[in-house]
Amino acid sequence: MSTPSSSPLAIETPVAATRAKNIVAVASGKGGVGKTFFAITLTHALTMRGRRTLLFDGDLGLANVDVQLGLMPNRDLGGVIAGRLTLGQAKTPFAPGGFDVIAGRSGTGSLAALAPSRLALLGSDLAELARSYDDVIMDLGAGVDRMVRQLASHAGRRLVVITSEPTSLTDAYAFIKVTMGDDPKADLRVVVNMAKSTTEGERTYATLLKACENFLRFSPPLAGVVRRDRKVVEVIRTQTPLLSRFPSSEAAEDIRAIAARLSSPVG
Numbered sequence: 001m002s003t004p005s006s007s008p009l010a011i012e013t014p015v016a017a018t019r020a021k022n023i024v025a026v027a028s029g030k031g032g033v034g035k036t037f038f039a040i041t042l043t044h045a046l047t048m049r050g051r052r053t054l055l056f057d058g059d060l061g062l063a064n065v066d067v068q069l070g071l072m073p074n075r076d077l078g079g080v081i082a083g084r085l086t087l088g089q090a091k092t093p094f095a096p097g098g099f100d101v102i103a104g105r106s107g108t109g110s111l112a113a114l115a116p117s118r119l120a121l122l123g124s125d126l127a128e129l130a131r132s133y134d135d136v137i138m139d140l141g142a143g144v145d146r147m148v149r150q151l152a153s154h155a156g157r158r159l160v161v162i163t164s165e166p167t168s169l170t171d172a173y174a175f176i177k178v179t180m181g182d183d184p185k186a187d188l189r190v191v192v193n194m195a196k197s198t199t200e201g202e203r204t205y206a207t208l209l210k211a212c213e214n215f216l217r218f219s220p221p222l223a224g225v226v227r228r229d230r231k232v233v234e235v236i237r238t239q240t241p242l243l244s245r246f247p248s249s250e251a252a253e254d255i256r257a258i259a260a261r262l263s264s265p266v267g
């Protein structure tokens, strides 16, 4: 694909592989299962472990990382797509968390309608930018459509967030099926969110695992279980980070444990 070299989106040196191992995509299939909350809190937890992290809002239709964080960025992906900013210039530091954010732009339609070639360029630029970070967490939109899958394909690891609701399980299964179709070697793990207890969360995971083993001959590992916690509703309402406001809440504990496992050498 040819892009004018004057465009800020152009990559000066060709990137051999557009995938970056340290990009973690957070997907789900079904909407409203807690992807954005989880992506934010995972980024924060990794930062607290001393890692340099970037949170990328890849929900190109209804971006809301900035809303959940109470961040008012004066630059975002809209500027990148319009050609005014490079991806690196579009980041905003989120001081209370100590990590960088690339905010999306909700509701304008310009990002949601990106052509595949532009999206591929954006993904390649993100893979390039990921070299300056230990981890890049990519919050994705709901669904299993082309844009979600294409963005996720730049990640070295995909985390699929599920809840115990049957529709969440069927939609996550659909996401896993199409992902394995696109990329049979994908590193894909499951996060159970809003679980009544860790045991109930493990049961939810077992149900999905069984379907994947029976029909796809694939066993996605469990990245972890996050318990349902009223404190989450409270921090989203007040636009504050869970790990700052309620560091010893159950959900905070669970996400810190997931971050520890993901950042360990064998994680």
Ligand SMILES: Nc1ncnc2c1ncn2[C@@H]1O[C@H](COP(=O)(O)OP(=O)(O)OP(=O)(O)O)[C@@H](O)[C@H]1O
Binding pocket: 028, 030, 031, 032, 033, 034, 035, 036, 037, 038, 059, 140, 141, 142, 193, 194, 195, 226, 227, 228, 229, 230, 232, 233, 236, 251
């Ligand atoms: N562990 C949890 N405990 C309690 N409530 C939770 C938890 N995780 C998420 N929620 C609730 O779920 C709601 C949806 O979360 P969030 O916006 O992160 O989901 P999403 O998957 O990103 O949604 P969308 O698909 O619309 O982008 C939150 O507003 C919060 O009320």
Ligand SMILES: [Mg+2]
Binding pocket: 035, 036, 037, 059, 064, 139, 140, 141
């Ligand atoms: Mg979201």
